[in-house]
Structures are given as structure tokens and as C-alpha cells.
Amino acid sequence: MAESLRVGIAGLGTVGASVVRVLTEKAAELTRQCGRTITVTAVSARDRNKDRGVDLSTVSWFENPVDLARSNEIDVFIELIGGDEGAARESVKAALEAGRHVVTANKALLAKHGVALAEIAEKKGVLLNYEAAVAGGIPVIKTMREAMAGNSVTRVFGILNGTCNYILTRMEAEGLTFEECLKDAQRLGYAEADPTFDIEGNDTAHKLAILTSLAFGNKIAADDIYLEGISNISQADIRAAAELGYRIKLLGVAQRTESGIEQRVHPTMVPTASVIAQVHGVTNAVAIETDILGELLLSGPGAGGNATASAVVGDLADIAKSRPGFQHGPVFGRPAKELKTYKKAQMRSHAGGYFIRLTVHDRVGVFAAVAKRMADNDISLESIVQHAVGPEAAEKKTVILVTHETTEAAVRKAVEGITKDGHLTDKPQVIRIERAG
Amino acid sequence: MAESLRVGIAGLGTVGASVVRVLTEKAAELTRQCGRTITVTAVSARDRNKDRGVDLSTVSWFENPVDLARSNEIDVFIELIGGDEGAARESVKAALEAGRHVVTANKALLAKHGVALAEIAEKKGVLLNYEAAVAGGIPVIKTMREAMAGNSVTRVFGILNGTCNYILTRMEAEGLTFEECLKDAQRLGYAEADPTFDIEGNDTAHKLAILTSLAFGNKIAADDIYLEGISNISQADIRAAAELGYRIKLLGVAQRTESGIEQRVHPTMVPTASVIAQVHGVTNAVAIETDILGELLLSGPGAGGNATASAVVGDLADIAKSRPGFQHGPVFGRPAKELKTYKKAQMRSHAGGYFIRLTVHDRVGVFAAVAKRMADNDISLESIVQHAVGPEAAEKKTVILVTHETTEAAVRKAVEGITKDGHLTDKPQVIRIERAG
Structure with missing residues (x-):
């Protein structure tokens, strides 16, 4: 021996x-x-x-x-x-x-x-x-570094932070607020005393940057990642997502586009029937899409x-x-x-579907104004849902829009316009939708 | 170079x-x-x-x-x-x-x-x-052979045959019969002209035998696998499964038990909310449970x-x-x-939950007789659902039992007893339930 x-x-x-x-x-x-x-x-x-x-x-x-x-x-x-x-x-x-x-x-x-x-x-x-x-x-490094030889990756995305997934899972399952779930996560040792690094997406970004390099052969660029955490996700978002057939997950996504490589970490709507939507609690998951193999998904314990x-x-x-x-x-x-120099795709050019939740004054013309801002920015809508916010706020209405594929730039411009129109009573919520099998 | x-x-x-x-x-x-x-x-x-x-x-x-x-x-x-x-x-x-x-x-x-x-x-x-x-x-060989060094596997199971999963997926999604879906699978090239090897589970058994050896360090024993195919799965099973929160998949399962290693291929009820239940069409998936890592799941294209x-x-x-x-x-x-000699666990000792669908004469005392046979064999029931079979058969009733954990021997004995009692109008259907995360 x-x-x-x-x-x-x-x-x-x-x-x-x-x-x-x-x-x-x-x-x-x-x-x-x-x-x-x-x-x-x-x-x-x-x-x-x-x-x-x-x-x-x-x-x-x-x-x-x-x-x-x-x-x-x-x-x-x-x-x-x-x-x-x-x-x-x-x-x-x-x-x-x-x-x-x-x-x-x-x-x-x-x-x-x-x-x-x-x-x-x-x-x-x-x-x-x-x-x-x-x-x-999860053996994702071995898979990407060894098993996928000969494959050109087109997109890699995943649930890479157990703390965030634990919080989002409990918010959905039990109707609790973000703050309540965070406290429990801290009590159970799933979150640090200062949870910023986890809940604002930095931890996910570090992991994503490594996967991006393995996927696309670029130098690791962890500082150049679009970052949005989960602290502003509310029960209103979770409930609206469920109603529309989606679930909210904090995803890290790296994708090859015509203008460069997109690296982004943000709360994301994934179809409720997708495999990644069933990844609950502190479990992690990574999906890898390639030209030859197709889509592979790995899920398992991400920490501990x-x-x-x-x-x-x-x-x-x-x-x-x-x-x-x-x-x-x-x-x-x-x-x-x-390894090639990382060529960053601008977030403004990101193409995808969007979930937009607006809380508006309940008055004549609001709906028309919202619709016009969407049309002016060439955004076509997949669905529109309108709700009373609740008995305590009869003068408010919630309008939820789900767009067909459009760009980040168009959505930002439309939401800016709606804000300027003066119909909003609260800050608008925008959550990106991600294709997932 | x-x-x-x-x-x-x-x-x-x-x-x-x-x-x-x-x-x-x-x-x-x-x-x-x-x-x-x-x-x-x-x-x-x-x-x-x-x-x-x-x-x-x-x-x-x-x-x-x-x-x-x-x-x-x-x-x-x-x-x-x-x-x-x-x-x-x-x-x-x-x-x-x-x-x-x-x-x-x-x-x-x-x-x-x-x-x-x-x-x-x-x-x-x-x-x-x-x-x-x-x-x-799916890089399952690399994962088990390399990434899991130091882990002792307790169970490995998976959807290892795309043909069967395609048929079961379409039966559930479209309400078609097994025969209709098989014909389509043949037309699309997902099934052979003689589909026996796929639909009766032999193909799954070959793959399972390899995974079993990697999991437990035994000599490959492909001829010693309990085998049950999907050809007798009906719409009545699929609908009852959905009603009870399950989906039917053809699984290959290898599990270490006290009396040896279980290797079995059979239609299986998995919880609808589990990750593996979302694996549709020709996609394959493998779940591996170990003492150190916990549960890992890999899904992706299984053929082509x-x-x-x-x-x-x-x-x-x-x-x-x-x-x-x-x-x-x-x-x-x-x-x-x-590699050790394979020590086969007897199927009779298999422990797990069972779905039992009985079609019975609609007459007094049937229910009591069924319940008695279960009790006599120490089978405790999680749920009982009773249906009219349909307007065309008013004299028949369907009784669906879901058991708590029991043994294959007990279930076989109970079903034999019920059959002897003479209340059944059709062949009883027994489908094993598998824990899945």
C-alpha cells in the first residue's frame, strides 16, 4: 500500500x-x-x-x-x-x-x-x-469542474444561502413576517447575530462568483454582482406569488447574454411546480443549464x-x-x-418577466394610468390582479402586474413613471421572475 | 503539452x-x-x-x-x-x-x-x-464513487427510466390510459417497439444494481431485485394518489435493513410536495441518503x-x-x-406505508370485514377513503386504505384474507409508499 x-x-x-x-x-x-x-x-x-x-x-x-x-x-x-x-x-x-x-x-x-x-x-x-x-x-464544484467537460454552460442558478431559504420557507408556510422568521433563525443558529451578510445576499454572491467562473471561464468577479436581499419581502408578496403560481426564493443567477455575463442575486419568483420551488428550509440547490447535457439540478444540505x-x-x-x-x-x-477578464452585462439590459406590486389610491383613472405607463414602455402584460388591501384601508387598492419578457430598463422607467403620476400610496415592489424547470 | x-x-x-x-x-x-x-x-x-x-x-x-x-x-x-x-x-x-x-x-x-x-x-x-x-x-456515478467518500449510504432511490416516467407523467397530466401513453411514447421514440424491458422495470433494475454496489460495497446482484412494472397502474390509482397527496413514480430503491439489502423496483407513492415528485417526463432523478451528508438529490436528462x-x-x-x-x-x-457478497433482504420483511385500493360489492358488512383483516394483521391505518366507482357501476364501491408503517408480509396476508372473504369485485391494487423529502 x-x-x-x-x-x-x-x-x-x-x-x-x-x-x-x-x-x-x-x-x-x-x-x-x-x-x-x-x-x-x-x-x-x-x-x-x-x-x-x-x-x-x-x-x-x-x-x-x-x-x-x-x-x-x-x-x-x-x-x-x-x-x-x-x-x-x-x-x-x-x-x-x-x-x-x-x-x-x-x-x-x-x-x-x-x-x-x-x-x-x-x-x-x-x-x-x-x-x-x-x-x-452538494458536489457542485466536482460536477462543474469535472463531469461537465465539453459542455458550454448557458446559465447557472441556485439557492445558495440556507438562512434566506429558511426565512422565506417559514414566511410562506406560517404567514409570519420577515422579522419573526429572522429571530427564529437566529435562535436556532441558522443566522448570525448580525445577519446582514446572509440576508442582503453577500454570502450568495461569493458562492455565485465561484460558480460563474467555473461556468464561463472568466476571472472571479465577486464585487461586480447585482445585489438585492430579502429584507423587504412581505407577506403581501408571498401571498401574491402563491396566487399567481409562484414561490419566492433568493437566487444567485449567472447567465451568458449577448452583452456579457449577468451575475445577480435577488429575490426571485420561480414557478411553484418547478423542482427548485420544492427546495425548503436550509436546503440548497443548484441548477446548471448547458448546450449538450441540458438542465441538471442538484439539491442537498448547504451548511452544517x-x-x-x-x-x-x-x-x-x-x-x-x-x-x-x-x-x-x-x-x-x-x-x-x-481565465478571461469578466465582461459584465449591465443590469439594465436584463431580459425577463417581472412581478410588480403597486399599492394605489382607490380612485378613477389609476388603472388606466398604470396600463398606459406599461404600454409606453413596450411592456406586455401576462396578468393583472386587483385586490382591496384589506378592511383597514378601504381607500387603497393593490394592483399586481406580471409582465411577459421585457427589460430591466423598461420596468424601471415604467415604475418611475407610475411613481411620478402620484397614484402610489406605498413604495412599489418589483420582483424578477426566473424560468425554472 | x-x-x-x-x-x-x-x-x-x-x-x-x-x-x-x-x-x-x-x-x-x-x-x-x-x-x-x-x-x-x-x-x-x-x-x-x-x-x-x-x-x-x-x-x-x-x-x-x-x-x-x-x-x-x-x-x-x-x-x-x-x-x-x-x-x-x-x-x-x-x-x-x-x-x-x-x-x-x-x-x-x-x-x-x-x-x-x-x-x-x-x-x-x-x-x-x-x-x-x-x-x-446525471453525474451520479462520480458523486457516489468520489464525492461521498467517508459517507455510509443508508438508502439510494430514483427515477431511472425515462419511458416509465413519461408515461406516468402524461397519465396524470392528461387523464389518459397507460396504453394510450405507451403508444405516444413509442411514436415519439421514447419507448421501444417491444417496451417490456422498460415498462416492467428491468432497465431500472440494471441501473439500480450498479448504484446498490456503489452504495453498500456489495457485488452487483441485478438478478435478485424485486420487480414490479407500471402496466397495471390505472387512472383510479393516479386519481386516488392525487387525492391523498401523492404522485406515482416508478422507483428503484436500494436500502440497508437489519436483515440485508433491499433492492426493489416498483410503482411508488411519493408525497406530491417532495422534490422527486416534480421530476416529470423523461427526466431522471436519484436521491442518496447518508449518515454524514444527509440527503442529496440529483435530477436531469436520463437518456438521449x-x-x-x-x-x-x-x-x-x-x-x-x-x-x-x-x-x-x-x-x-x-x-x-x-466487494462483499450481496445479502438480500426478503421482500416480505420490507417495512413501509402502503396504499391499498379495493373495489368491493356495495353491501352491508364489507367495510367492517376489511377493517377486521387489517386489525388482525396489526396494520394501523392512516386514512380510509370510500367512493362510489361511478354511475355505471352503482353496485360497486372503491375503498382506499393508506397504512402507517407495516410490513409487506402483513399487507399480503391482509389482502389475501380480504380476497377470501369474497367482497372484492376486482383484483386488489397495492402500491408501496416511499418517504421522500
Whole structure:
């Protein structure tokens, strides 16, 4: 049998402890699958005395993860520190430069420095694996990087943030407000004390940027993503969506268009009967559309210690099965040096259907004025629903419009016009509709 | 750059022609991804003069696929001949023995001889890749063989036959009979002239047997699968399912139980709100449940020239990225020599919920008799629905029972008892219910 694969782990939180536990408990099976043993030989974590429920008595401890990364005691460096700078970045860079394979779950690091790190990995002929960084336990990186060779991707989209999906699922199922659901998510540990990063879409954007690069062969461009979170989604939107045969999900969408690549994160109406609409709670899902294969959908747990550990161990097993002299495929599917400059499609040119919810004064001529603004901007309507807002506001009416395919620019202009006309009593709500099978 | 990977293709039907086309049209992109070119150098097919829409003027032609398999002109042999014996088996065996990598889409061959072929591949240190053999373009082999390292699978189930799913989808959507939908499927090329192999579940069983081996590390046992097709599913079942919140799918299910491994293919009730229930038409889907990751679901095109070619090209790209000296992971996840003997769980011990549809004489005491037979066999009922069969049969009634978890043995005994009681006017219908998220 080949020599044992020696692993160093930096960061021993929930995921790190899960990785150690899986490697211990499943040692015999992993050896059978990989043809060699996998041994944790060294770790680096803040508190040496904390009880993590796993036996670390025989491994070397490093105060500094960068020293661990460069140590001759390891073949693979697992980075579970987090953050896009500091110790995470320095240790991953040091490990790659020292010729160690790297496994990381750090989406923020990859979204910011992924291409530069990939260049080092490819120069050194080592693997940089990051399955856990996007959609947790779902093998979307492996699928896009390996299984889809020869396919040209046209669109990739998904539910990439469990916190948002949990909140939207409960809002729909139980009729609760956004704030109530957020509080519960925080209580259950699904959301941070400061939830901004999740609910405003930044986390989704990091993951989307990595998928976009794999899909289209461009340099990762996480700062250039259109971003809209879910904090202004109301029960009125959820109920109107249901009535029209839609469900609201926070999607990350990357799509090739004539004017460049669209990357956008926003609340989205998907048909209730679509597969992705059935993805509930903290579950994630990714749909990939290509010219040859057609549409593929993967769904599963997007976060949590075990699901993330599963992806890390899968990455490790791939490294264990490889041997010196093996020429690895490129980190982001194509050689990092050949990744193209990201050409951003302007959001104004986005083409698609729109859901527009207007709260208007209940008076003569409002409907005609709204219809005229739509017609003036060449927006054709699929459906119009009008409701009384409720007994407490008899003087208000809700008008819900669903458009056929039009452009973002046209919708913005129409809604601006309607606002100027002075018929609105509340801020208008605009939610994009996404095709989904 | 490394030397070109030389490919020989045996069988130039729809899939073979698609593979050649993808390799030609996507040559530049594949070279970028794999770090070397992939060249079709030789083929073997019956009719040399047939127009396949691809340029084969520069490749060598072999009359006999076994000669192609042994030829020094190729590094990889792609088997697209079909059939579990004869040319397919001989040529794959010859290729592996000659030290060639093999890619095949042949589920029947693998279901019957997969383990023996894997032993040769592992002895010779070459790859035997077969992503296209199960669920077409869905990367379920890659996922189970690579991404799930360290996971212990508890259950794998899926919609593995597009023909059956097409028929069931149309029966539900349009209220047509099984026969009407089958005829349309044949007209559209989704079903063979003799559809037995698809509609009676044999095709699903072949695919399931491969997944079972990957899931549980047992030798492939395709002949030992409980088999029930969809030809006796009626509109009465479909309507009753919908009323009770279920949809009927032909599933292949492999599950670890206390008494062994269950492998079964049968029409199954899945909750209408589950993800797998939204998988319509010829689309396939596979759900995998494990101890660490939890539940993963993959859905996508399960057949067709392009989807199958996508899987073949993905397998080829994996080979192209590998280099001499690389130690490959085992063909079925664990070394073929170490695969365990399949220990079959008896179908009688299967535990689960059941849907039972009885057509009974409309007379006093029938209901009580049915209820007594259930109670006598310790079957507790989740719901009972009673209908008039229709105006044309006022003397008949339909009784639909949904049981809580019970055993196959208990249900069979209860239904036998009810049949003996003499209240039934028609054959009883029993459909198993499967948990699905």
C-alpha cells in the first residue's frame, strides 16, 4: 500500500472537529476506497485545551497556521479558519508555495483571491480543492469542474444561502413576517447575530462568483454582482406569488447574454411546480443549464458541520487517490492564467418577466394610468390582479402586474413613471421572475 | 503539452456520433480543461458508408470491435455497442486486458459482468468509467464513487427510466390510459417497439444494481431485485394518489435493513410536495441518503444522444487529466476483490406505508370485514377513503386504505384474507409508499 496521506488542519471549529471524527470513524472504509490511509498529523487552533469530542493527543500542535502550512509533517493543508485575508490567506498561500495540496471551505477567500491562489497551485502542480465552499455538501464544484467537460454552460442558478431559504420557507408556510422568521433563525443558529451578510445576499454572491467562473471561464468577479436581499419581502408578496403560481426564493443567477455575463442575486419568483420551488428550509440547490447535457439540478444540505465535513473529506479522498506525477485538472476548470477578464452585462439590459406590486389610491383613472405607463414602455402584460388591501384601508387598492419578457430598463422607467403620476400610496415592489424547470 | 489521448469508439449510433461531434466542436475548450488534446483515431461500426453527420475520413476503421479494443492506435476504448454478451463484453474485456482505459454506457453489461471487468481494470491499473450507464447525463456515478467518500449510504432511490416516467407523467397530466401513453411514447421514440424491458422495470433494475454496489460495497446482484412494472397502474390509482397527496413514480430503491439489502423496483407513492415528485417526463432523478451528508438529490436528462454523450465525454476528460503512474480509485468505489457478497433482504420483511385500493360489492358488512383483516394483521391505518366507482357501476364501491408503517408480509396476508372473504369485485391494487423529502 502507498504511504499514508498526512493531513494538517487549521481551524478546529464544528467543521474541523467533524472532519477529524469522520477520518477516524471511517478510517477503514476510506483506506479501502483510496488505497492508502489518511492521517491527521498536525493541527492549528486557538485553544489547545478545549474539548472537541475528538482525540487529538497524538498530533502536533502549531500556534501559527502558516507554520503548519509549511511544515514537512503534512502533505495536505486543510484551511478552516475563515476570512478573506489574514491567517487564512497567508496560510493557504504558504501551503501552496511549499508544494502542499490544499482543501478549503472558504468561499470569501476564493471569491477574492481564488485566481491568484489557483495560479500558484497550478505552477506547483498541487491540488486546490474547495467543494465545501459552495453549497456545502452538494458536489457542485466536482460536477462543474469535472463531469461537465465539453459542455458550454448557458446559465447557472441556485439557492445558495440556507438562512434566506429558511426565512422565506417559514414566511410562506406560517404567514409570519420577515422579522419573526429572522429571530427564529437566529435562535436556532441558522443566522448570525448580525445577519446582514446572509440576508442582503453577500454570502450568495461569493458562492455565485465561484460558480460563474467555473461556468464561463472568466476571472472571479465577486464585487461586480447585482445585489438585492430579502429584507423587504412581505407577506403581501408571498401571498401574491402563491396566487399567481409562484414561490419566492433568493437566487444567485449567472447567465451568458449577448452583452456579457449577468451575475445577480435577488429575490426571485420561480414557478411553484418547478423542482427548485420544492427546495425548503436550509436546503440548497443548484441548477446548471448547458448546450449538450441540458438542465441538471442538484439539491442537498448547504451548511452544517457534517455536510461541510463530507465535502472536505471528499476533496481529501480525491487527493489521496492521486499520486506524485499526476497532472491535475485546473482549479477553476480552465488554467488560471487563461481565465478571461469578466465582461459584465449591465443590469439594465436584463431580459425577463417581472412581478410588480403597486399599492394605489382607490380612485378613477389609476388603472388606466398604470396600463398606459406599461404600454409606453413596450411592456406586455401576462396578468393583472386587483385586490382591496384589506378592511383597514378601504381607500387603497393593490394592483399586481406580471409582465411577459421585457427589460430591466423598461420596468424601471415604467415604475418611475407610475411613481411620478402620484397614484402610489406605498413604495412599489418589483420582483424578477426566473424560468425554472 | 502532454501527448494526445487517442480514442477508439465501437458503435456509432446516436450516442457515438454525438461523442465524435462534441469532441470535434469543443476540441479547444477540452484541451484547455484537460491539458492535452483528445483525438478519435479509430472506430468500429457496422456500416462504413452511413452518413452520421460527422467527419470520420481520417480515422482507422475496424471491422471487429475486439481488434479495435486491442489496437495500439488507442489509449481509451469507448464501448457503445450494447448488450450484455457478445461483441460488447469481448471487446471491453480485450481492451482492459490490453491495458486500455474503457468508457462504456452499457448498464446491462456492467449489471452482469461489472465486477469481473472491474477486477481486470484494477489489476491492469486502468480506468473503467461508466457515468453514462446510469441516469444518462446525471453525474451520479462520480458523486457516489468520489464525492461521498467517508459517507455510509443508508438508502439510494430514483427515477431511472425515462419511458416509465413519461408515461406516468402524461397519465396524470392528461387523464389518459397507460396504453394510450405507451403508444405516444413509442411514436415519439421514447419507448421501444417491444417496451417490456422498460415498462416492467428491468432497465431500472440494471441501473439500480450498479448504484446498490456503489452504495453498500456489495457485488452487483441485478438478478435478485424485486420487480414490479407500471402496466397495471390505472387512472383510479393516479386519481386516488392525487387525492391523498401523492404522485406515482416508478422507483428503484436500494436500502440497508437489519436483515440485508433491499433492492426493489416498483410503482411508488411519493408525497406530491417532495422534490422527486416534480421530476416529470423523461427526466431522471436519484436521491442518496447518508449518515454524514444527509440527503442529496440529483435530477436531469436520463437518456438521449446528447445527455449520454455528455457523460461519456466527462469520463474521457477524467482519463485525459490522469497520467501514467496515477493510481486510480476502484471502479465500484471499493476494490472489486473486496466487494462483499450481496445479502438480500426478503421482500416480505420490507417495512413501509402502503396504499391499498379495493373495489368491493356495495353491501352491508364489507367495510367492517376489511377493517377486521387489517386489525388482525396489526396494520394501523392512516386514512380510509370510500367512493362510489361511478354511475355505471352503482353496485360497486372503491375503498382506499393508506397504512402507517407495516410490513409487506402483513399487507399480503391482509389482502389475501380480504380476497377470501369474497367482497372484492376486482383484483386488489397495492402500491408501496416511499418517504421522500
